[in-house]
Amino acid sequence: MIEDRLLAFLHYAGVIDRRIHNNRPAQRIYVSAQCQNQINTLLKRKTNDTISLDTVNIKIRIIKALLKLPEENNDQYLDLVRTQIDKTIDREELNKLLQRLNIWLNPRNQIIHALMGKRTKAVLEHQAGIAKDGYQIGRDLDSFVARLKKGNEEGIRIAEDK
Numbered sequence: 001m002i003e004d005r006l007l008a009f010l011h012y013a014g015v016i017d018r019r020i021h022n023n024r025p026a027q028r029i030y031v032s033a034q035c036q037n038q039i040n041t042l043l044k045r046k047t048n049d050t051i052s053l054d055t056v057n058i059k060i061r062i063i064k065a066l067l068k069l070p071e072e073n074n075d076q077y078l079d080l081v082r083t084q085i086d087k088t089i090d091r092e093e094l095n096k097l098l099q100r101l102n103i104w105l106n107p108r109n110q111i112i113h114a115l116m117g118k119r120t121k122a123v124l125e126h127q128a129g130i131a132k133d134g135y136q137i138g139r140d141l142d143s144f145v146a147r148l149k150k151g152n153e154e155g156i157r158i159a160e161d162k
Helices: 002-012 036-042 056-067 076-088 091-116 120-149
Strands: none
Touching: 002 056, 002 120, 036 056, 056 076, 056 091, 076 120, 091 120
């Protein structure tokens, strides 16, 4: 649920395009062409690098970078994102949630690794609290996605592929 909500946030920010093309969804998700250079610049990467969104950490890094956009960006896409965030999101509140998510990821990862190593006793001792916290983080992320989506159902688009 958390991963899906992070992807949904990025979709409504125009970073990815989750719409189905040619009747099938993409197997791997990448930053869309409309903003690849801008996102690479925000993340201090080479401008034309392809960014795969395979990890929670890269999704969080991109969202945090978008929350830090200055008022004047001299870029149509970044200006649209900034405007939508200004209209719908409390940056400080979302940053706090992303901090909670980062803290939650460590024990969650320990549980996943324990399960893979078949150390089930250690997993069972911590499972309930981690699951409850993760559920709440997912719900809170969903709330931010719903706000960002307001008046922006298709996500931010500069140019459609022909």
